[in-house]
Amino acid sequence: MLELTGEMPLLLFTEFAGISGGAFIALFIGFARGGFTKEELRRIDVWSVLFPILALVAIICAFFHLANPGNAMNVMNTIGRSPLANEILVFGIFFVLSVIYWIIAIAGGLKGAFRVIAAGIVAAAAIVLGVFTGLAYLFPTVPPWDTPWTIIQMLGILFFPGVLTGGYLLTTCGLADNIYEHEPAGWALRIVMTIGAIALILSTCCIFGLGALMPKITSGAVDVVGGAIFPFVMAMVFSIVAWFCGWRALKDNSKRGWGAVAVVCAFFSAYWCRYVFYAMQISIGL
Amino acid sequence: MAQFAFYYDNSRCTGCKTCVMACKDYYDSPLGIAYRKVYDIVGGAWNEHGDGSYDTDTFLYHLSLGCQNCTDPACVPVCPTTAMHKDDADQGIVKIDETKCIGCGFCVIACPYNVPQIDREAGHAVKCEACYQRLADGKEPVCVSSCPLRALDYGDIDALRAAHPDATDQIHPMPAGDITHPNVVIKPSPAAAADAAKTGVIANPEEVD
Numbered sequence: 252m253l254e255l256t257g258e259m260p261l262l263l264f265t266e267f268a269g270i271s272g273g274a275f276i277a278l279f280i281g282f283a284r285g286g287f288t289k290e291e292l293r294r295i296d297v298w299s300v301l302f303p304i305l306a307l308v309a310i311i312c313a314f315f316h317l318a319n320p321g322n323a324m325n326v327m328n329t330i331g332r333s334p335l336a337n338e339i340l341v342f343g344i345f346f347v348l349s350v351i352y353w354i355i356a357i358a359g360g361l362k363g364a365f366r367v368i369a370a371g372i373v374a375a376a377a378i379v380l381g382v383f384t385g386l387a388y389l390f391p392t393v394p395p396w397d398t399p400w401t402i403i404q405m406l407g408i409l410f411f412p413g414v415l416t417g418g419y420l421l422t423t424c425g426l427a428d429n430i431y432e433h434e435p436a437g438w439a440l441r442i443v444m445t446i447g448a449i450a451l452i453l454s455t456c457c458i459f460g461l462g463a464l465m466p467k468i469t470s471g472a473v474d475v476v477g478g479a480i481f482p483f484v485m486a487m488v489f490s491i492v493a494w495f496c497g498w499r500a501l502k503d504n505s506k507r508g509w510g511a512v513a514v515v516c517a518f519f520s521a522y523w524c525r526y527v528f529y530a531m532q533i534s535i536g537l
Numbered sequence: 538m539a540q541f542a543f544y545y546d547n548s549r550c551t552g553c554k555t556c557v558m559a560c561k562d563y564y565d566s567p568l569g570i571a572y573r574k575v576y577d578i579v580g581g582a583w584n585e586h587g588d589g590s591y592d593t594d595t596f597l598y599h600l601s602l603g604c605q606n607c608t609d610p611a612c613v614p615v616c617p618t619t620a621m622h623k624d625d626a627d628q629g630i631v632k633i634d635e636t637k638c639i640g641c642g643f644c645v646i647a648c649p650y651n652v653p654q655i656d657r658e659a660g661h662a663v664k665c666e667a668c669y670q671r672l673a674d675g676k677e678p679v680c681v682s683s684c685p686l687r688a689l690d691y692g693d694i695d696a697l698r699a700a701h702p703d704a705t706d707q708i709h710p711m712p713a714g715d716i717t718h719p720n721v722v723i724k725p726s727p728a729a730a731a732d733a734a735k736t737g738v739i740a741n742p743e744e745v746d
Contacts, residue, residue: 323639532646
């Protein structure tokens with residue numbers, strides 16, 4: 252299997268940031284359509300701290316990638332011009348909004364329509380983050396990356412593992428208990444999760460395919476595409492299993508075990524899909 | 538305005554890698570870091586005839602590359618801190634400002650000539666910078682002065698192109714020159730100029746990685 256030790260911090264950053272953002276999309280859908288009791292909302296607010304924590308873990312991973320984090324403030328020099336600087340700025344905005352959201356939530360400030368609006372703002376920031384993260388990887392000199400599939404894969408992580416993770420929190424806090432009260436949310440989450448799964452699977456397939464079409468200019472020692480076959484298979488298997496289990500879990504709360512399996516598989520799905528992405532870093536030149 | 542460029546006579550190069558080692562020695566580069574890299578390109582095969590005889594179309598040539606100091610460098614626009622920049626006041630040499638570099642590696646990803654590397658010990662990206670400090674002192678780049686075959690030279694790109702009208706800016710497996718517009722002048726060897734060169738592969742990928 253292709254060794255990607257050097258890319259692991261960024262792989263984990265994009266995975267965790269995407270899942271964290273997608274979880275807020277699930278919260279928005281749940282609150283907009285769900286009809287939760289006060290006790291259920293209280294449990295959701297307490298446990299939703301996990302999502303900003305996941306974003307924090309993501310940025311810590313990203314810092315491990317840098318050879319000199321001490322110069323990080325110099326990123327301000329290119330905001331608006333550098334895709335990477337823009338991504339960092341947007342992540343910062345998303346992270347701050349997610350923390351503010353949680354602080355207001357735990358203080359009991361998310362009442363009525365404001366709850367939906369607040370979750371929607373963070374969810375919107377998450378989608379923008381997904382787009383800008385994808386844009387940061389559009390290198391004209393790396394053809395497998397220089398397509399819309401790069402952005403679609405990031406959005407796929409938001410809408411599939413991310414929504415699944417947020418949806419699992421909602422189910423453990425009552426989403427699927429009273430089916431007829433919550434069903435519009437359940438259906439919406441299942442549909443969004445399915446669209447996300449299709450996006451993630453299809454984009455990963457296309458990125459892998461584009462990499463396979465690149466001319467091979469090194470002698471047999473390093474077969475990049477061959478080394479990425481195992482990660483690709485793992486990405487497909489975990490994605491399909493996660494979708495299947497997630498669909499069951501979001502439909503019926505008696506399937507709570509399925510939800511736990513779905514979330515674990517979704518994390519692995521995002522991991523292996525990003526692994527395939529980074530493995531396809533094949534330049535047009537040397 | 539003058540634009541610095543290397544001239545590389547691929548027909549003289551024996552792949553001895555003196556240029557690589559001279560540069561590493563001069564800059565005290567650590568293990569795994571080389572500002573200039575020499576690629577060994579091989580291809581072709583031995584073809585057996587039914588009567589026990591063989592013929593061959595195998596070929597081998599070397600490709601010594603430092604930084605091409607491209608007119609449209611791929612590494613500069615992706616740098617989030619402006620550490621990577623093209624110094625138009627100093628012959629258009631692409632340089633790294635170590636005080637700004639965060640070592641994100643985006644320049645490494647973007648460059649189609651495999652030039653920048655991240656030196657994690659130093660905490661920033663490093664690359665061939667055309668020995669600009671030696672140039673300022675009136676000296677040659679170290680690789681140019683060390684080449685035992687005199688296969689390397691340097692100068693203004695326009696002057697080099699005028700002096701070598703049959704030269705090119707791309708031999709396989711370099712990317713097409715219309716992407717980053719590299720400022721390099723290469724006199725190809727017969728093997729590199731042949732159509733069969735396009736089938737060649739890099740025989741030393743781990744050495745130049």
